[in-house]
Amino acid sequence: MTDLLYSEEEEALRAAVRDLLTDHCASAHVIARVESDTPHDLALWKSLAEGMGLAGLLVPEEQGGQGASAREVAVILEELGRAVAPVPYLTSAVVATEALLACGDEELLGQLASGRTIGALAVGLHAAPGAPFRAVRLDDGLLHGELTGIADAAVADVLLVPADDGGLYAVTADAATVTAQTALDLTRPLATVRLDGAPGRRVGDAEPAVRRALGAAAGLLASEQLGVADWALTETVRYLKERKQFNRPVGGFQALKHRLAQLWLEVVNLRAAARAAADALASGEDADVAVALAQAYAAPVAVHATEEALQLHGGIGMTWEHPIHLYLKRAKADSIAYGTAGAHREALAELVDLQAP
């Protein structure tokens, strides 16, 4: 039976991560950082990955990891979403790690699990699990080509690059030209990766590795989206209790209360869907349906929550100074990341036999 609750250990993990983020990831710092030369917060990453040892949760202990599961990772992603933390956790500790688990590359797995090496899968962030993805050309053992929309590539030490021979290649960052793109989501930077005769080491077959990595990413992204939506709801409720117009707190007006109550219901539903996906990824039972279900539901909720947060904050919500825009941008980008809700609904149509005309 699917366990949809949080265990005591998971709640303790959440509390530890939240404490760290409260101390080191205040929204004013994030806003200042995103326009600097170093939008990623590598000090925070070091605390999470090395200090707390959270980069290797998905890696078995005998391969240098913690041997935990997607359930614990989901809790961390909820908290990282709640703080829109600019760290490469999803991309390195989930996506790149899952790709390497599929390939069984112990050496790199151990390095990623230690948190001292950051990995990035060189597949565009928009790619859905099971959808076609771009590959670079392999010529005389060297890689040639350009890939775009690679999340967190700017801080990756190693890139996992699909090539046209069907292999997945590990390329060290200094062998590639990584150029930042101007991304909608300021807290998950994108970059192009250009390879001009770069050497790479084949770690396994690309197709199964990418499929597994993107499936796990899509399922666990729902927990990040839950964190984003929960922040938006909590912060908006708090603000509307304080903000007074017409000699009353505006949160007392029924038109606004009903909108917030609807949003609460969506967030409650998203929590169940995200927990179901995390639990299914951990157990392997019915995971394809649980992941597609969570992603078909999560993106519209996170986008709706952040859009409502902006509207209900009024003019202040429109300012660069207020953090709402960081969450709106994350939510909107997440609605494309690892497949849109529509793509996941199409996947469900196959999985549960509700075929198109």
Add this chain to the structure above:
Amino acid sequence: MTDAEELRRRTRELLAAHPPADTGRLDFLRARFDAGLAWVHYPEGLGGLNAPRHLQAVVDAELEAAGAPDNDSRRNGIGLGMAAPTILKYGTEEQKQRYLRPLWTGEEVWCQLFSEPGAGSDLAALGTRAVREGDEWVVNGQKVWTSGAHNARWAILIARTDPSVPKHAGITYFLCDMTDPGVEVRPLRQITGEAEFNEVFLTDVRIPDSRRLGEVGNGWRVAQTTLNNERVAIGGMRLPREGGMIGPVAKTWRERPELRTHELHQRLLKLWVEAEVSRLTAERLRQQLVAGQPGYEGSGMKLAFARLNQEISGLEVELRGEEGLLYDDWTMRRPELVDFTGRDAGYRYLRSKGNSIEGGTSEVLLNIVAERVLGLPAEPRTDKDVAWKDLAR
């Protein structure tokens, strides 16, 4: 505390002493009640053993495996789901002994005399009067939307006993004998063609003071217990995947490819997702209750249930195309059971319109979520400190 093993042992004892094959249905149910295996979380002597509520499943599984009869709970939903917890919480020892056993066995069916033509969402404004005469109360007024009044032996009733105080303070809760000559039940035909509901006219109905539940003037508080249990009963059923309203439409979609269009496909998939997510939320709520963690999700379950039922059944009528233009039967009937997913798509579409009205409108439930869960301020009230008799009407 009574654990699962102990309950299993007691259930086997009951089955040995009263083999279902050789025991009359009612005799078995009474014996089960007296053994404390009716609702194990109730107190000893009242059909329970003070056991954790979720262990009821242990007893039910044993009894089902032995082919024992059950109390057909759907026939007395208001009695079991609403009247019983209220009597348990507020009844005198004598009342609990008198009413709970025949209520649980189904010998006595209950209905609810709460809503009135002038008191729907603003239930506390109700105007049915109860005037004390010696050891009795004389009740006059009109109630409405009373499901099952035509089958009921008893009713839970709230009436105004003091019009000179603000509306919430002047209400008292009674147990009303539906066979009293002053009680007149008239069917109220609804948009489906049938009549689950009734109007109930109360004319000089004499209720002994011994059938008052709780203190005089405390009826509003007593009624909260009833109403909170109603919402749990309506939104909280445990279902398998595609177990609710989405089931029939998914089946039609699979069996009738000629009906499919792209536009309907998109809507179907969205609703399938929402129905499945909603089911997971209900399951999560159930897990929270079992784990003893208070969860607020219940407040929202009925909201989601109502909207989904309406949208899914509406889609199903459209999906059926030419057949969607037909209706199975408009004959006026008096159904014994309320079945939201029974009959045809057209019936489901029409019946589910009531889901966002009955048991608290969706608008009122949104207020409840906003104020009690999110802690947002209440609307300014003009009625709180005004005597009921001086309210606008």
